[in-house]
Amino acid sequence: MASDERDETDERGGAETRPAKAQKSEQTRTLILQTALRLFQERGYDKTTMRAIAKEAGVSVGNAYYYFAGKEHLVQGFYDRIGAEHGAAARAVLDKETDLETRLAGVLTAWLDIAAPYHEFAAQFFKNAADPESPLSPFSAESQPAREAAIALHREVLTGSKAKIPAELEDILPELMWLSQMGLVLYWVFDRSPERERSRRLAARGARLTNRGVALARFRVLRPLVHEVHELFKDFLPGMAETATARKRS
Amino acid sequence: MASDERDETDERGGAETRPAKAQKSEQTRTLILQTALRLFQERGYDKTTMRAIAKEAGVSVGNAYYYFAGKEHLVQGFYDRIGAEHGAAARAVLDKETDLETRLAGVLTAWLDIAAPYHEFAAQFFKNAADPESPLSPFSAESQPAREAAIALHREVLTGSKAKIPAELEDILPELMWLSQMGLVLYWVFDRSPERERSRRLAARGARLTNRGVALARFRVLRPLVHEVHELFKDFLPGMAETATARKRS
Numbered sequence: 001m002a003s004d005e006r007d008e009t010d011e012r013g014g015a016e017t018r019p020a021k022a023q024k025s026e027q028t029r030t031l032i033l034q035t036a037l038r039l040f041q042e043r044g045y046d047k048t049t050m051r052a053i054a055k056e057a058g059v060s061v062g063n064a065y066y067y068f069a070g071k072e073h074l075v076q077g078f079y080d081r082i083g084a085e086h087g088a089a090a091r092a093v094l095d096k097e098t099d100l101e102t103r104l105a106g107v108l109t110a111w112l113d114i115a116a117p118y119h120e121f122a123a124q125f126f127k128n129a130a131d132p133e134s135p136l137s138p139f140s141a142e143s144q145p146a147r148e149a150a151i152a153l154h155r156e157v158l159t160g161s162k163a164k165i166p167a168e169l170e171d172i173l174p175e176l177m178w179l180s181q182m183g184l185v186l187y188w189v190f191d192r193s194p195e196r197e198r199s200r201r202l203a204a205r206g207a208r209l210t211n212r213g214v215a216l217a218r219f220r221v222l223r224p225l226v227h228e229v230h231e232l233f234k235d236f237l238p239g240m241a242e243t244a245t246a247r248k249r250s
Numbered sequence: 251m252a253s254d255e256r257d258e259t260d261e262r263g264g265a266e267t268r269p270a271k272a273q274k275s276e277q278t279r280t281l282i283l284q285t286a287l288r289l290f291q292e293r294g295y296d297k298t299t300m301r302a303i304a305k306e307a308g309v310s311v312g313n314a315y316y317y318f319a320g321k322e323h324l325v326q327g328f329y330d331r332i333g334a335e336h337g338a339a340a341r342a343v344l345d346k347e348t349d350l351e352t353r354l355a356g357v358l359t360a361w362l363d364i365a366a367p368y369h370e371f372a373a374q375f376f377k378n379a380a381d382p383e384s385p386l387s388p389f390s391a392e393s394q395p396a397r398e399a400a401i402a403l404h405r406e407v408l409t410g411s412k413a414k415i416p417a418e419l420e421d422i423l424p425e426l427m428w429l430s431q432m433g434l435v436l437y438w439v440f441d442r443s444p445e446r447e448r449s450r451r452l453a454a455r456g457a458r459l460t461n462r463g464v465a466l467a468r469f470r471v472l473r474p475l476v477h478e479v480h481e482l483f484k485d486f487l488p489g490m491a492e493t494a495t496a497r498k499r500s
Contacts, residue, residue: 127377131440187486190381202486209478216475225466228459236437236452 079146100161105207139239172230329396350411355457389489422480
């Protein structure tokens, strides 16, 4: 959506060259997003209006709406940004380590590092995102791109490791790993320990547990249970069915 | 605590007989609790004061504080009440069925029935209870009695069934079953389907999954993983360690 809008800007471009125009457009987009996040933190999500964001960013209200159709879209922009930063930060461990536990612990810890500046925002924002039917929920249709990217990262954690994964679980394990990351995020939101040290320990413990669970998946008798857990999440969380459908299409 | 206070009332009793006095005391307590719940629903938890509750209930502020030391205590009173009603409603299935899946599905569905009138309250109250460090969280020290009672019910689900439970898992399975019930409660809070029909299906599916999981526990290779999952919850959720300690003492 956002990229379509940027294309449109490019086509209207006159004197400026396409790349210069696109770069300026991206800068404005970033400025609006950063301003919104600051105001969300300072005033609360519910109390911040698009008008106030535009004013603080020094752009017209029309311009703000041009880049983001509403507050929800700003949050999606925030999710996408966090995801992109996380993907980049995770490279260090994904390109080097082959042990599943080390890879997963590294990726989860990288997320805690990236998200650290937004902890306060997350705590006050939580009640908006906790409702699975809210567009701001990680399980919503609107969050599908951010969710896909995060699941793809977990797929890479798995496939790039030396762990042996039964073919029948290759697709669903990354989704379950992402779900358990959502559990970590929920824990982190309420974590008041210094430097979120408890969340960091939970990330390490969760990685160890996942590694053991994956090792047990070599026992055929267990696999139906893994499928059933996955089916349950797919049937009851709105976004998980779409994610599975998208995976089958690709 | 509340029962100590009632004893004190009894000792002060003059003309009235002990049972009559105790009965009246219990009626006042119930009146204050019901009034509080109605105001929480109508005005929101945060905006409701003890003063307003006392006024609406037609008792003095001092009297309201005599029964409940504060709003948090009213919520604990609510938890205890829901728990007691749930325990009574669960008897129908626990006294009759021996199949683990049927017992668990029945107990979970009984909870959904009992909690139905409070759904609206739960949705707006959620943000207060979601923080594991809030006294209102199901994982708090303050919620320990309500939590203990709920776990005891799950213990009965298990021990009264014909399922074979390895001795080493007898203590921890009821705690894990209660944890998954908390997952159901979280789902129910946000469930807008008519009659919370989706939560009812989730209860049934969860019971089936638990039954299969317990059946797999006969494989020794799996048991360390169950222990590790339990250890993880115990180490990271404040109340679970206390619950385990209390169990060992008893």
